[in-house]
Amino acid sequence: MNKIILFNPLSAVAKHRIPNSLMNIAASVEGKYDWVIVDGNCETDPLQKIQSYLYTGEYKYIGVTVMPGPQLKQATPVCKAIKAKNPQVKVIWGGYFPSTQPDTVLCSGYVDFIINGPGDHAFPLLIDALENGTPYEFIKNIIYKTDTGIVKNGKEDLIDQETLPPLPYDKLDTMYPIKKYLGRTYLGEKTLAYHSSIGCPFTCSFCAVVPIYEARWKAKSAQTVYKDIKYIKDKWGADAIEFHDNNFFVSEKRAVEFARLIAPEKMSWWGMARIDTMDKFSDASLQAIRDGGCKIIFFGAESGNNDILEQLDKGGTQTGDQIIRFAERLKKFDIIPEYSFVLGTPAPTPEKVQAQIDFEIEFIKKVKAVNPNTEIVIYTYSPVPTEGSELFKQVLDAGFKFPQTLEDWVSPAWENFDMRKNPLTPWLTPEMINKIRNFETVLNGVYPTVTDIKLNDLKRRSIRFVSAIRYKASLYKYPYEIKLLQRFWKYRQPEIQGF
Known part of the structure; x- marks a missing residue:
């Protein structure tokens, strides 16, 4: 037993x-x-x-x-x-x-x-x-x-990922057929989810990864990653990859080596990165990554405001100017940048919170102007208990409290908190949240996500036509006509549904 x-x-x-x-x-x-x-x-x-x-x-x-x-x-x-x-x-x-x-x-x-x-x-x-x-x-x-x-108990040093035993895919296949896990996505007909590394070497105070990995990162070698993926491709027909690493592109050398190994397999793939890290990659490396099948990369842009980036303890060298410049740079490599932004961070007064939201909305529009293919994912700031961070101290001082029981955590309101849609934070008014959500609706109407594979060209043109005037005139209130189309067509939201 x-x-x-x-x-x-x-x-x-x-x-x-x-x-x-x-x-x-x-x-x-x-x-x-x-x-x-x-x-x-x-x-x-x-x-x-x-x-x-x-x-x-x-x-x-x-x-x-x-x-x-x-x-x-x-x-x-x-x-x-x-x-x-x-x-x-x-x-x-x-x-x-x-x-x-x-x-x-x-x-x-x-x-x-x-x-x-x-x-x-x-x-x-x-x-x-x-x-x-x-x-x-x-x-x-x-x-x-x-x-x-x-x-x-104390934390263990991160394990050398090369020393870990292979994952028991064949045994899982006897319980749940592996083919059922290979889903149709924007990337391919049979998309595989894979972890090639753990952790992240940064300390962003809004990220749940930080308290667990404490700015540490360990990765499998490019050769091991390639071998695992090739096995699943050959045995079960995988044709695309979602790398669920917290930060796949920490090492330029490893990313390029993997891209060159996987290139002959003709597989499309996606992963997560930091803008200031990949902006240091050479043009040759970015081209090799694209030639290796990488179609889209998720970046935590977070904010175009340098003061907010500091408040979020983003670390590194990322700036608002760099966010825009890098989005434009990726155009020549035909790699889609998927930028996430965090709106609604705490501020001393309601006016300052509102000003921050308005700034981010205009900044996002600037990103879209330089590279319309940039995917935009909007989150409302939801506190993460990062002990010792100045941001979490601000959150507690503002009166925010987490639920005390698991039953409270699974209530509808806190489930929306977990999905970063309704933050339940005392400094955000319903009007502020509505503005964020309404702008998101209009933005997604003008620029429907490429990852929604059920949205055909006719539907895309129709929703753009309905949304364009609102977007140009900054009229975001009551976008009921756009919401109706999105609901009727079951518009995919990447921030909560992935691909």
Whole structure:
């Protein structure tokens, strides 16, 4: 009775991707403990599936990966029900949410341990300790509750990714066919999700990655990444790649080497980067990356205001001028820059908050003027508990508080917070939020995202025609006609739906 269930809660309505984080955990215990994966994206009733395994009496541990938003919404009631019926089962959560909200998670009564960051070593060591009745107080990267309070063990150095075992794709295929995870996207007909690195070497105070990885980054070699992807391409027909790294392009040398290796495979791909990092890449490197199949790159532009970039602790050398210049530079390489902006950061007065929002709206229009193909993703600032950051101190001083229970976290209002649509922050008025959302509606009407593969040319021309006058005249209020078309056509929102 020491088998392990690895549960991947529902993350999207119609987007199924290989559960890479759980696959890493599965690889870490492969050959030592039997395991199964239950994927909430593929099960109509994941609780029933989990209970069917528990009824055998052979499963003692449940590992759950939990991101804020939809995953948390499913993980919370499922784990609560499991613990109520099976109190002897140990429930272990990992992922961004429990790592940043450990007190709330462990005080729920139905989560026993948290893996705080990578679990490749921590998870199997914890299972060993629980199986053998030995202490786990010195296992790094775990958080747990005792009679005296919450205990957070020390952090482990990031693991050399080349030393990790290969992911058990073939075993997953016996539970859920890999082909079902290869979805049709803007990039290709069978798009593969892949992690080639962990962490990020920057300390942006609005980013949930920072408290977990603490400005550290480790990557697989270009050769290893190529070998893994080629295997999936040859065996299951993958023709495109989404790199879910927090920062794929940290190393120019590695990015170019991978691009040259993958080029003969004729695969399209996407990844995340920083503008100030890639602006240092040579023209030859950018061309090699494009020739290797890279079609679109996500960049955290965040703000065109240098003071806001400093407030966000963006770090590096990024400036508003550079954001515009780099968008224009990428035109000659036919790489689409996907820029995200964060609107609604705290300020001393409502007037200053409104002025910041108005500035960003005009700045976004300047970016579009120099490179109309730039994809724009707009988020409303939602606080992240980055301890010690000046921005988080400003957030607390303004009166913002996180929920204290998991049940509150999964309420509709906080689910919208997790999706960065309704921030529930005291310095933003409903009028400010409406202006952000209305501008977003008009912007997406004039420039429909290229990633919406269901939107044909006729629909694109129609929605542009309806939206153009509003955009030119800066008339953003009450864009009901645009919203109606977007709703009728089920317009895809990249900021919450990906490709």
